[in-house]
Amino acid sequence: MTGKSTKKLKKVRSKEEHTVLYTLILHNDDYNHFDYVIDSLVEVCKHDRLQAEQCTLIAHYNGKCDVKTGELEMLKQMKEELGRRGLSSTIMAH
Numbered sequence: 001m002t003g004k005s006t007k008k009l010k011k012v013r014s015k016e017e018h019t020v021l022y023t024l025i026l027h028n029d030d031y032n033h034f035d036y037v038i039d040s041l042v043e044v045c046k047h048d049r050l051q052a053e054q055c056t057l058i059a060h061y062n063g064k065c066d067v068k069t070g071e072l073e074m075l076k077q078m079k080e081e082l083g084r085r086g087l088s089s090t091i092m093a094h
Contacts, residue, residue, distance in 0.1 A: 020093055024068040024075045027088040028059045037087060041067060044081045 024045070026037075034056055041052035045068050058065035067089070068075060075091050082089045 020072075021069055022072045022075050023066045023092050023094065024070075024078055025064050025090050025092060026055060026059045026067045026082070027064045027090065028062075029088055032086060034060075036085075040082060040085050040087055044078050044085070 026041070034053075037056045037059075038049065038052040041047045041055055042049060045052075047055065047067070055065045055067045068078060072091070079089050079091055
């Protein structure tokens with residue numbers, strides 16, 4: 001490896017180290033039906049049906065479930081839409 005390619009790797013690594021990831025967390029409630037929550041996760045978070053079902057069950061039994069990881073602005077929009085649908089969620093930084 002030459003010194004030149006090593007410098008490029010270091011630059012890429014430093015960019016990745018400064019990237020902050022966020023997680024959208026769905027919280028369980030006693031009001032919404034499973035099918036409604038599943039449909040909402042499919043529509044809002046772009047989950048496939050199986051993934052949405054699994055997240056819904058995890059939230060039901062554990063009280064919460066990480067449903068999406070990504071950039072803050074994208075997750076804020078999803079959180080707002082879930083809130084409009086009556087679902088409780090939070091965003092957490094890693």
